[in-house]
Amino acid sequence: MRLLLTAFDPFGGEAVNPALEAVKMVRPVVSSVEVVKLEVPTVFGKAIQRVAEAIAEIRPDAVLCIGQAGGRFDISVERVAINIDDARIADNEGNQPIDRRIADDGPPAYFSTLPIKAMVDAIRKLGLPGSVSNTAGTFVCNHLMYGVLHTIANQKRPIRGGFIHVPFIPSQVVARPNAPSMALADIVRALEAAIGAIAAYDTDVRLAGGKEF
Amino acid sequence: MRLLLTAFDPFGGEAVNPALEAVKMVRPVVSSVEVVKLEVPTVFGKAIQRVAEAIAEIRPDAVLCIGQAGGRFDISVERVAINIDDARIADNEGNQPIDRRIADDGPPAYFSTLPIKAMVDAIRKLGLPGSVSNTAGTFVCNHLMYGVLHTIANQKRPIRGGFIHVPFIPSQVVARPNAPSMALADIVRALEAAIGAIAAYDTDVRLAGGKEF
Amino acid sequence: MRLLLTAFDPFGGEAVNPALEAVKMVRPVVSSVEVVKLEVPTVFGKAIQRVAEAIAEIRPDAVLCIGQAGGRFDISVERVAINIDDARIADNEGNQPIDRRIADDGPPAYFSTLPIKAMVDAIRKLGLPGSVSNTAGTFVCNHLMYGVLHTIANQKRPIRGGFIHVPFIPSQVVARPNAPSMALADIVRALEAAIGAIAAYDTDVRLAGGKEF
Amino acid sequence: MRLLLTAFDPFGGEAVNPALEAVKMVRPVVSSVEVVKLEVPTVFGKAIQRVAEAIAEIRPDAVLCIGQAGGRFDISVERVAINIDDARIADNEGNQPIDRRIADDGPPAYFSTLPIKAMVDAIRKLGLPGSVSNTAGTFVCNHLMYGVLHTIANQKRPIRGGFIHVPFIPSQVVARPNAPSMALADIVRALEAAIGAIAAYDTDVRLAGGKEF
Numbered sequence: 001m002r003l004l005l006t007a008f009d010p011f012g013g014e015a016v017n018p019a020l021e022a023v024k025m026v027r028p029v030v031s032s033v034e035v036v037k038l039e040v041p042t043v044f045g046k047a048i049q050r051v052a053e054a055i056a057e058i059r060p061d062a063v064l065c066i067g068q069a070g071g072r073f074d075i076s077v078e079r080v081a082i083n084i085d086d087a088r089i090a091d092n093e094g095n096q097p098i099d100r101r102i103a104d105d106g107p108p109a110y111f112s113t114l115p116i117k118a119m120v121d122a123i124r125k126l127g128l129p130g131s132v133s134n135t136a137g138t139f140v141c142n143h144l145m146y147g148v149l150h151t152i153a154n155q156k157r158p159i160r161g162g163f164i165h166v167p168f169i170p171s172q173v174v175a176r177p178n179a180p181s182m183a184l185a186d187i188v189r190a191l192e193a194a195i196g197a198i199a200a201y202d203t204d205v206r207l208a209g210g211k212e213f
Numbered sequence: 214m215r216l217l218l219t220a221f222d223p224f225g226g227e228a229v230n231p232a233l234e235a236v237k238m239v240r241p242v243v244s245s246v247e248v249v250k251l252e253v254p255t256v257f258g259k260a261i262q263r264v265a266e267a268i269a270e271i272r273p274d275a276v277l278c279i280g281q282a283g284g285r286f287d288i289s290v291e292r293v294a295i296n297i298d299d300a301r302i303a304d305n306e307g308n309q310p311i312d313r314r315i316a317d318d319g320p321p322a323y324f325s326t327l328p329i330k331a332m333v334d335a336i337r338k339l340g341l342p343g344s345v346s347n348t349a350g351t352f353v354c355n356h357l358m359y360g361v362l363h364t365i366a367n368q369k370r371p372i373r374g375g376f377i378h379v380p381f382i383p384s385q386v387v388a389r390p391n392a393p394s395m396a397l398a399d400i401v402r403a404l405e406a407a408i409g410a411i412a413a414y415d416t417d418v419r420l421a422g423g424k425e426f
Numbered sequence: 427m428r429l430l431l432t433a434f435d436p437f438g439g440e441a442v443n444p445a446l447e448a449v450k451m452v453r454p455v456v457s458s459v460e461v462v463k464l465e466v467p468t469v470f471g472k473a474i475q476r477v478a479e480a481i482a483e484i485r486p487d488a489v490l491c492i493g494q495a496g497g498r499f500d501i502s503v504e505r506v507a508i509n510i511d512d513a514r515i516a517d518n519e520g521n522q523p524i525d526r527r528i529a530d531d532g533p534p535a536y537f538s539t540l541p542i543k544a545m546v547d548a549i550r551k552l553g554l555p556g557s558v559s560n561t562a563g564t565f566v567c568n569h570l571m572y573g574v575l576h577t578i579a580n581q582k583r584p585i586r587g588g589f590i591h592v593p594f595i596p597s598q599v600v601a602r603p604n605a606p607s608m609a610l611a612d613i614v615r616a617l618e619a620a621i622g623a624i625a626a627y628d629t630d631v632r633l634a635g636g637k638e639f
Numbered sequence: 640m641r642l643l644l645t646a647f648d649p650f651g652g653e654a655v656n657p658a659l660e661a662v663k664m665v666r667p668v669v670s671s672v673e674v675v676k677l678e679v680p681t682v683f684g685k686a687i688q689r690v691a692e693a694i695a696e697i698r699p700d701a702v703l704c705i706g707q708a709g710g711r712f713d714i715s716v717e718r719v720a721i722n723i724d725d726a727r728i729a730d731n732e733g734n735q736p737i738d739r740r741i742a743d744d745g746p747p748a749y750f751s752t753l754p755i756k757a758m759v760d761a762i763r764k765l766g767l768p769g770s771v772s773n774t775a776g777t778f779v780c781n782h783l784m785y786g787v788l789h790t791i792a793n794q795k796r797p798i799r800g801g802f803i804h805v806p807f808i809p810s811q812v813v814a815r816p817n818a819p820s821m822a823l824a825d826i827v828r829a830l831e832a833a834i835g836a837i838a839a840y841d842t843d844v845r846l847a848g849g850k851e852f
Binding site: 129180182 | 712713763766767768769770809810812813815816817818819820821822824825
Binding site: 637 | 651706709719721722723725726727728735738749750756771772776777778780781846847848849
């Protein structure tokens, strides 16, 4: 099995992106999965284009995109991407779309086709906090998740796809009182556990993982 | 203009539901909008059925459903409902579906057809905190929002629909350290301001209101 | 019984201080207590001096000082003031002392001589969140609480004294996502309930109100 | 230089105490400081007694006590201990004192005699979040910090003393949504950096480290 593992470059004034730092440290083969890594620009449009090109070139069996969710407490496996861009801040090229469809011909949302409950379960079994998230936001992370799932939906070959958000690492919160963080080594272990679950589960496990709101 | 305004009964062990208490106090006519109120059971399936029946009977121009989001800090106007039930806790009749589609024939998501940015703007202009939320969860609130928008989508007559989540009221947090709350009177004012925005705006205003995640 | 009720002017870039706004709205007589109000500058040294002068002039039986704790979720009745100034930000005249004793001849700390548990209990009985706090910080609030208790300790006549911190009001958090707030009217009710408890209890009630850290 | 480094056993229903796990992993010699370790029962009275006995036996130059502050985001170096026990929960032998003085003959508070600003600075220079805390609570942690400083104050030989609170480790928050944690290895590094600062600084550095409340 071949997995395309992507991560964004730093954005929002940060010097590093923990998603990118963690992806760099993921082993090239995890649970017999060949991991091909790709850095993606935090730019509307270009992010999707870059990953679509890599999908065409690498022909992966699954695509897992990683992004930073500074302020979240745990590794959150995204359930769904919605067909809208609504940027509170500018992306890395100054774009700030408001309430714009990502794909005019696309459905209102795509659900992840990765085994999200099994991925969360694998992370928790390591003793690390993880959960299913029901929103990837409306910035470039959601944009890319939607775009990748839209790209995949139009392929002849079956490819699974999804997204994981990771917290700040400790160095990012030294000057941010009361912001949670997770050690980089733990983020790496969580991502490798998630990759293992992707390899092990074609269909997801039946575990409660919802939220009231 | 006629608005159907719904609120859930208490759930999750709470003695009150601030959504219901607030809806009771909304004036019968707000900004020339005739407000018809409906209490809805916090029960999968029955909640949608009850509102669908009221829509058929009352023939409103818009439907606004209100629910409690205990732990949120502000009035959050929901952007989207997704086609999935995933209950962390049981509903008021003991149902706890996991990863079940709400409508087998429905799209993956419905976007609110209310002017969500204008509604948030009207709330903030009162000096009250409000924001667009990109997830209504996967419990009965999201279930009802999806179900109402699905019901409306199949009507010949155009009806707009959407959902607002409200925080705990202070009495609910006396025994919950570090849980945010909002005064009931302020929730009522916020709901009336949102109704005013629904009356004033057929299409939404262009204001940034997104989130990075 | 006569109570001197003080509140600081706005600081830290805020347009209002909810402590001051609330004190303005407290009734002149609460539970037979004559309430004399005083606005205090958020300035090291001058704050204590102003209240000490008022104590000499008004000859109150008790002094209750009110300050803003933006970010706290409830009405917090302070237990103790410590003999140190350590300012993270400048006060309203640009002073920013670091690790300086408030009174060279003073003890390391003063405990409130108001019935703090009874005050919290009275607030909670209104259905409003309240708790005992074990730190008033190291800025002008702690400075004033210490200074008032030091002033009182050196009087011949017995005077009781203490401090209450109040949260932001809603208008202050419109542009602060995930910051808690409390309605001004509820803060006023809480302060009046606390004053009632001061009048009713010469010695405090025996209620658990501690924290692990 | 010889340092007595103590940590509490698990309490409050937890299977582990991250303070104890971290202390076990601190190296026996850190920055030329000989580290002597001691496990302390989370029990009022006995905790102080155990450490007082160890001080008499080991004759350390400094005492650093470590405790768990589940819910805090960073390594917090305590500034002050207050002369009061007020237990919200029972200790490990069922004691739950309310508003009881720790030492009838003691002052209202003791300030840490360790270089708390230098310790925080050393932790931050590792890229880990740390801060000065102005409350160690009113449970066994504050009790021990006060008791140790009171014991030390009555010795002929000069001994410095203080307390550090550490967050949950990740395994403790797997079932606690939205609770912060820190990797055990990072807690260990932070403690060793703090010990290095104790060795390097007889008097504290002049750095802002206060809080408004």
